[in-house]
Amino acid sequence: MSQPDDSAILSRPRYGKLSPVEANFHVFVADDSGGNSILSLAQSVPKDFFNDAEIIYINTKPVDNKATLEGLEALGCPRLYTGPTIKAALPRINASLERMRMGTQVYLAGSESLLGLATMIAMQVGLDHQALQTEHQGSLARRVQCVHCKGITDNVTTQPANCDHCGLLLLVRDHYSRRVAAFQGVNINAEDPSDIPVKEEMFS
């Protein structure tokens, strides 16, 4: 089940660059340096654009992100939420997307985990994929689902990586499920558990 490392990841979504579109309302969800994608979009829109918008910003590194946060605050958006982690922000993301009216545009920017999770929620609430834009910024860390115990391990940067739940050493395959918003992890040393490959930083 292994595959050449250089194979393009065909099941993984392609990300683009945020650009403003006509819409009744705009919802932005970003983490860390994804906030800068909102700021660069802001440079090309009319001043009152953010009156009809909501920004959900996940700020996991307040010191590094100081300037970004100040920039977001200066946009004059009446609804600016900040949260400390993606997990903490999920109920808010869920609530915002669930209550969305027709004609709303959703913009996601940031880590692959954030893009994956927010896309998953958007699919669950039945958002049309045309109403959704994504831009990747910052960490390449992967969310990985262990195929054995089905537990999800966040922020995986190494190959292989241990499952947070069952502890098995996982090969992170280049196989991505949008429904689960995660890559697939398969026990790397099942054939010979005494063979313990060294972990290498691969996705940071």
Added chain:
Amino acid sequence: MATSAKDLPFKQETYRNDFTFKNSPETVLRAPFPFDKDSYMYAVNMELHRDGRPGTAFEAPIDVDEHYVAEMQDRALVLDEDPLRYQSLPHMSLAGWDTLELLMTCKAETYPQWFSLTRNGDNWHWINRPMGIDQHFVFGDESTLPYGPLEYITRQAQGDFCVLDERDDNLWMDAGMITTQADWSLDFDIGMNFFEWHAPVPLAHEKGIFIRALKYLRTIQQGNPARRLNWTMTVNPRLDTSPENFHIWGPENTHITPENVADKLYLRIELQSFWRLPRSNALLFPIRCYFLSMRDLSTVPKWATRMHRVLQTLPPEIASYKGLDNYRQIAIDWLAQHDDGSPTTEGPFPD
């Protein structure tokens, strides 16, 4: 009416633990040997599924053989352990009824001595003698069956079943019963499209194989099913080689030795067929697994010779993807005694 499998008694045997699975000599001969020449490469190897050649697994549109009852018992064990091996997204219910109708009518027509279907409007009566099932139900009314229609009928049909929804010029894996898979996960792949679920396959994307294959599949019409063969190898006759349980069966990949290879290593053949369903317009994709041990193969000289040559020349990416690296050379060494270097006859069938 198919005759070849008809008179075979159903075996009592296991696909796990003590692995008592065994082919009779007749079952070896009717296997759908997957190599029509002495080498192997991925290709759009598709053909119409009809004109069943007597005495082969192609004779009946939906083949039932001596392993039927044991295979269904193994499926039930898998589902008890892990119910996620069967899944169906909500919009696939109609395709489930289509599948039930197709499998029941095919089986009752081909094997009337084992299966019967009586229809009176929507009131249907299904008898499956090998499994001791006698069921009255109302077609289209889930409450009249012990399971949903797709789960109900695929608990009584050998092989795995994917049901593909067709929309946006693509096929979507939106339902399936997958317990005899060669190392892929329905739970992970459900909801993916044709290119997404094939993402891990090496070489074939670059060759444009999946683009052409999808085009072909989308032209399949009701009443004109198609088929292709795929293959891998498995240590022990273990139907359930799931990624979920890889940490349990994976160690067996290192257990092949020159002494045990003949009886412990199996060629695992998949007879895959493609059926357009009438009401839902979905595509049904049965994947039927046949095991031949290296010793079974050696009873057909042409097959052993050819297997030897295919393994020798198999591209390394394909060998690794299929998981053969631990035992490929041991198999080649054992098969060498059945290869005197002379040419083989064309086509897959025994001489």
